[in-house]
Amino acid sequence: MNREKVVFSFFMILALTLNFGFFAGEVDNPNHHNVYELFAVIIVNLIATVLKFGDRSQMGAMLLATSLVALVQLFSASIVWAYVVNIQGNVMTADTMSTIISLSGGAMIANFISVILLIIETSMMRH
Amino acid sequence: MSLVTSLIMRQMRIPIIILITGYAISILGMVITPGIDNQGNPWHMSFFDAFYFVSYTATTIGFGEIPYTLTNAQRTWALITIYLTVVAWFYSLGKIVSLVQDPMFREALKESQFSQQLARIPDKFIIICGFGETGHALAKALTERNIHTVVIEENERLIQTLPLEDFPLVIPGFKGDARDPEKLIQAGLQNEKCAAIIAVTASDETNLKIAVTSKLLHPDICVICRSELEDYESNMFSFGTDFVINPFETFANIFAMAMHSPALHLLYDWLTGVPDTDLTNPIYIKEGHWVICGFGRFGNALYRQLLKSNIQVTIIDPSEEKRDTFLSRAENKHNDFIIGTGFDAHTLTMAGITQAIGLVSGTDNDTNNLSIIMTAREINPELFIVARHNKKANEKLFEATQANIIMQPSEIIARKIRTLLVAPLMIAFLNKARNQDPSWANITISRIMGALGESVPSIWTLHVNEKEARALCQVLRLGRVIRVGNLLQNPRKREKQLETVPLMLKRNQKLLLMPTSDIAIKSGDQILFCGTPSALRSMQWSQNDLHSLNYIMTYEDTPDAYIWRKFHQFLKRNERRNRPRQKRHLMK
Numbered sequence: 001m002n003r004e005k006v007v008f009s010f011f012m013i014l015a016l017t018l019n020f021g022f023f024a025g026e027v028d029n030p031n032h033h034n035v036y037e038l039f040a041v042i043i044v045n046l047i048a049t050v051l052k053f054g055d056r057s058q059m060g061a062m063l064l065a066t067s068l069v070a071l072v073q074l075f076s077a078s079i080v081w082a083y084v085v086n087i088q089g090n091v092m093t094a095d096t097m098s099t100i101i102s103l104s105g106g107a108m109i110a111n112f113i114s115v116i117l118l119i120i121e122t123s124m125m126r127h
Numbered sequence: 128m129s130l131v132t133s134l135i136m137r138q139m140r141i142p143i144i145i146l147i148t149g150y151a152i153s154i155l156g157m158v159i160t161p162g163i164d165n166q167g168n169p170w171h172m173s174f175f176d177a178f179y180f181v182s183y184t185a186t187t188i189g190f191g192e193i194p195y196t197l198t199n200a201q202r203t204w205a206l207i208t209i210y211l212t213v214v215a216w217f218y219s220l221g222k223i224v225s226l227v228q229d230p231m232f233r234e235a236l237k238e239s240q241f242s243q244q245l246a247r248i249p250d251k252f253i254i255i256c257g258f259g260e261t262g263h264a265l266a267k268a269l270t271e272r273n274i275h276t277v278v279i280e281e282n283e284r285l286i287q288t289l290p291l292e293d294f295p296l297v298i299p300g301f302k303g304d305a306r307d308p309e310k311l312i313q314a315g316l317q318n319e320k321c322a323a324i325i326a327v328t329a330s331d332e333t334n335l336k337i338a339v340t341s342k343l344l345h346p347d348i349c350v351i352c353r354s355e356l357e358d359y360e361s362n363m364f365s366f367g368t369d370f371v372i373n374p375f376e377t378f379a380n381i382f383a384m385a386m387h388s389p390a391l392h393l394l395y396d397w398l399t400g401v402p403d404t405d406l407t408n409p410i411y412i413k414e415g416h417w418v419i420c421g422f423g424r425f426g427n428a429l430y431r432q433l434l435k436s437n438i439q440v441t442i443i444d445p446s447e448e449k450r451d452t453f454l455s456r457a458e459n460k461h462n463d464f465i466i467g468t469g470f471d472a473h474t475l476t477m478a479g480i481t482q483a484i485g486l487v488s489g490t491d492n493d494t495n496n497l498s499i500i501m502t503a504r505e506i507n508p509e510l511f512i513v514a515r516h517n518k519k520a521n522e523k524l525f526e527a528t529q530a531n532i533i534m535q536p537s538e539i540i541a542r543k544i545r546t547l548l549v550a551p552l553m554i555a556f557l558n559k560a561r562n563q564d565p566s567w568a569n570i571t572i573s574r575i576m577g578a579l580g581e582s583v584p585s586i587w588t589l590h591v592n593e594k595e596a597r598a599l600c601q602v603l604r605l606g607r608v609i610r611v612g613n614l615l616q617n618p619r620k621r622e623k624q625l626e627t628v629p630l631m632l633k634r635n636q637k638l639l640l641m642p643t644s645d646i647a648i649k650s651g652d653q654i655l656f657c658g659t660p661s662a663l664r665s666m667q668w669s670q671n672d673l674h675s676l677n678y679i680m681t682y683e684d685t686p687d688a689y690i691w692r693k694f695h696q697f698l699k700r701n702e703r704r705n706r707p708r709q710k711r712h713l714m715k
Contacts, residue, residue, distance in 0.1 A: 036155075039174055043151040050144050054137030078174075086175040 004051075005122075011048040012063075012118055015070070016111040018044055023108050027101045028094035035081070038104065042074050045111070059121050066114040073107035131232075131239045138226045142219035149215035153181045153208040160204045164195050172201075180205075185212030237302070238313070244299035245315050248275045252320055253548065256305040256337050257328030258285045260519050260537035261353065261544075265325060268401065268545045270296040279305050279314040306336045308344065316345055323349040325544060331359040338368045351547065353540050355424060372543050374536035379428035381539075382513070382532070384561070386412045386436060390568035395557055397575065398630075398657060399546045400583040406576075410531060412511060414438065415484030420469030420499050422449050425489040425515050425534070434458065441478040443469040470498035475506060485511040488530075493521045500528045550586040552655040556631045559640055571641065575657060578628045584657040589614070589670065591652040596670040602680070603650050609680065611654070612644025618668045618675035625665055627658025 018041045025032025049067040052060055077100045084096045157177035164170040172180065176194065183190045184205065197205060226232055245252075252275035255262045262278065269276050279301045280286050286300040303310035305328060315321050324341045326334035334352045341350045351370045354360040363371045385392035393409045400407070417433055419426045422444035433440050441463045442453065450464045467474035469488070480486065480503055488499040493516065500512055514530035516522070525533050546553050560568065575584065593600050602609060611632070617623040632642040633653040639646075642654070656666070668675045 035174060036158075039151075039155065039158075043147060046147050047144050050140055050147065053140050053143070054133040054135070056133050082173075082175045086173055 008048065008051045009118055009122075011044055011051060012067075012111070012114050015041060015044045015048050015067075016108065016115050019070075019104060019108040019111050023101060023104050028098040030092045030094070030097045033097065033101060038074070038078060038081070038100075041104070041107070042071075042078060045070050045074060045107070048114075059117065062117055063114055066110045066117065070107040070110035070114070073103050073110065077101075077103035077107070129239055131235050134232055134235055135226065138222065138232075139219075142215075142222040146212075146215050146219055149212045150181055150185065153185070153204075153212055154178055156204045156207065157181060157201070160198075160201045162195065162198050162201050170195065181208055181212060184208055185216060187213060241299050241301050242313075244297060245277065245318065247297075248277075248299075248320060250320065251275065251322040252277055252315065252318075253322055254279060254311075254314055254316065254324045256280075256311075256324065256326045256333075258282075258289075258300070259327070259329060261327040261540045262325075264537065264541035265327070265544055266298055267294065268541070269548065270294045270298065271402075272549050274548070277301065277315050279303055279310065281305070306333050308340045311337065311340055312344065316341060321345065321348055323351065323548065325351045327353045327540060327544070331356050335359050335363055338363050339366060342366050342368065351544055355536075370544075370547060372540050373428075374534075374539045375425045375428040377543055378425070378534045378536075378539050379432045382429060383432040383435070385410050385532075386432075388565055388568060390565065390572055391560060394560065394568050394572055394575075397572075397583055398553060398557070398586060399542050402583050402585040402660065404583050406581055406583060413484045416441070416479060416482055417485040417487065418443065418475070418478045418480055418483045418503075419487040419489060420444075421488065421490035421495075421515070422446070422453070422464075423489065423491060425491075426487060429487055429489065429513070434462075441465060441483075443467050443474055443478050468495065470495055470502055472502055472506060475499075475503055480506050480510070483507065483510065485513070487513045487515075489513070489515040491515075491517055493517050493524075497521070497524055497528060500530060504528075546586075550588055550655065552588050552631060552633060552653060553586055555633070555638055556640070556655055559631070559638055563640070574641075575628050578624075579626050579657070579659060582659075584628075585660050585663055586655070586657050587663050589652075589654045589656060589666070591648055591650055591654075598673040598676045599648070599670050600650055601673060602676060603648070607680070609648045609676075610644060611642050611646045611648060613679055614648070614654075614666060614669060615644065616669075616679045618665055618672075618679055621679050625658065625662040627656050627662040627666065629654055629656055631655040 018037060022033055022037040022041055045067060049064065049071055052064040052067060055061070055064065080096065080100050080103065081092075084090055085092060090096075154174065154177045157172050157180055158174055159171070162170050162172065180193065185208070253269060254277045255265055256279050258266070258278045258280035262280070266276050266278060273296070275296055277299050278286070278289065281302070281304050283302050286302045289298055289300040301310070301314045303314070305311060305314075305326070311324075316324065324337065326337040326341075328334055328337075331354050334354060338350050338352050341348060346367075349369045350367075351372065352363050352368050354363060354371050354373055355375065357373075360371050360373055381392065381395065384395060389409045389411050393407070396407050415438075417438055417440045419430055419433075419440060420443045422430070422442050426442065426444070430440060430442065439461060443465045444450070445466060445468055447466060450466060453459055453464045463478070465474060465478050467477075469475060469478075469490070486499070486503050488496040488503075490496055490499070496515055496517075500514055503510055503512070512528070512530040513532045513534065514525055514528060516525045516533050516535040519535075519537070560571075589596065591599055591603070599609065611629055615625050615627060615629070617625050629642050630640070631654070632639040632646065633655075634649060634651070648654075656663075658666075669679055670676075
């Protein structure tokens with residue numbers, strides 16, 4: 001058992017599940033989407049990305065790329081949130097919420113691909 | 128991703144994760160902890176506020192309690208935030224510092240630097256193995272001729288001095304044992320730009336290993352080796368090493384040349400010396416009795432040359448074994464072998480130093496050599512002295528002895544390899560020159576001196592091909608005749624001659640010594656010149672610049688650009704039209 005792989009898989013899958021948790025619900029209803037969950041997704045995704053730093057294998061590079069994509073999406077989502085609520089000082093509207101959710105939906109796809117790559121890598125190791 | 132970046136990234140994983148976790152815990156705590164706004168209403172920090180607060184606290188900037196004064200609960204959490212994040216930062220910074228100081232990281236950094244420098248070399252390069260005195264002299268000479276070199280050397284200190292010295296080109300230095308094929312490959316042995324490898328380390332064994340490795344891994348390149356022992360020499364030749372240079376044999380050959388024809392030796396000395404140094408004086412060696420102290424590789428090589436000239440020789444060496452083998456050979460029957468060291472007056476007198484005309488102090492110990500010279504000089508001040516100089520550090524001492532010839536192995540090898548690489552035709556020239564009658568060398572010397580003056584000339588070869596002489600080839604293709612003499616004209620002022628002498632012309636494997644000015648140049652010719660560096664630059668103009676060549680050939684300064692050319696033609700047409708008919712031929 002490779003400890004590095006276990007830790008990485010843990011963070012990768014956690015990122016996907018949290019992302020799904022945040023994403024699930026009506027797109028434009030702010031009550032269905034928790035800000036703490038978004039925070040957790042970002043932190044877990046950051047850690048998963050850093051864990052792939054310096055991996056020189058082809059698969060490692062792919063995983064780094066997908067994690068970076070997810071991060072870009074999530075950062076955009078949080079920036080939108082901070083801009084509307086904290087900078088403009090407005091209340092969260094259905095409009096803004098749907099933007100944030102669709103961005104996090106993109107991040108979820110990236111995270112999903114990461115997990116699939118992870119599964120492929122693991123199944124290839126069996127052979 | 129290069130090895131260096133991936134090393135950094137891998138090492139930075141844990142510190143970054145610790146930072147992220149520290150920030151995450153602090154931010155989350157700040158958001159959860161209840162606070163009160165300035166109206167006394169319960170209030171929670173947003174993630175934005177919390178991120179802002181933690182960012183300036185963690186970096187010890189400390190803007191204070193923003194936007195509202197913190198409650199005691201929030202202050203408690205702020206305390207935790209401070210210790211958590213500040214410690215995380217210190218840990219990460221410490222990790223970066225220790226990474227930079229890590230010897231493995233530094234090695235990786237140096238290797239990546241080296242391969243970058245190697246990749247940046249635009250054309251062919253030569254690998255020099257061993258950056259001792261010979262390697263240093265070669266690197267200097269080659270870079271001055273615009274030939275790129277790469278150095279591989281085991282001694283880290285010598286590699287570190289590389290960037291400090293003022294070489295005309297950047298010389299990538301690689302620290303490593305040249306016996307290790309892996310290191311040689313890293314140094315660029317299998318690189319397609321690698322043209323030659325020179326093995327000039329101090330050990331014959333290493334040189335042999337380098338030669339074998341190079342011939343196996345990159346058979347096309349030229350391999351040049353230094354070798355001091357005969358066994359290794361024949362071994363190197365056995366698998367096709369291109370040139371094996373034995374400093375003692377080489378010196379003995381030069382010495383024989385000096386003995387037979389001082390003029391030829393002088394010519395050799397000038398044409399193979401370091402350009403821009405002072406010209407040396409001829410050496411005259413009288414016939415008579417010689418004493419050789421030290422019958423090692425050096426003494427032996429010189430002895431064989433003296434034997435060929437039927438000169439009486441007495442040898443002094445402490446080894447009984449060598450004496451027995453010496454005396455057992457029939458060809459040595461006229462010569463004497465005395466057991467002794469040579470630095471005491473008694474042995475030297477027994478060897479007949481009082482009547483001798485020459486002395487070779489050829490042991491491998493510099494102190495002994497110096498002592499022999501001093502003692503011998505005291506007994507017989509008229510002696511012609513050949514001194515073997517082993518260590519560079521003793522240079523001043525040997526100069527002070529004023530020995531007639533000082534033989535320094537590294538200098539001999541550097542000179543030979545330099546000639547081989549910079550002007551391969553020079554070897555052929557010197558071989559051919561040996562077969563000329565003695566007066567030929569004298570005439571050549573006076574010609575070179577007349578044209579060039581007081582310093583050692585630069586040597587270059589003109590290849591008449593598209594790449595190196597574009598303009599010349601273009602004009603030759605048009606069917607015009609260019610003579611050797613044309614090339615000697617100055618492209619700035621054609622009445623003046625360049626300070627250069629053509630030494631040899633090579634055409635279809637045929638060699639012609641000292642080509643005269645009226646010989647017409649053909650495409651594919653190679654001409655060996657000696658001259659001043661400025662003459663070389665001027666000649667490159669007339670080789671490659673159509674304008675300059677035209678000026679030399681036609682006595683006309685033709686303009687290059689389209690408009691000027693048309694204008695020029697127009698002027699000429701008018702001139703011709705207005706010129707009285709009978710005078711036309713006189714105008715030229």
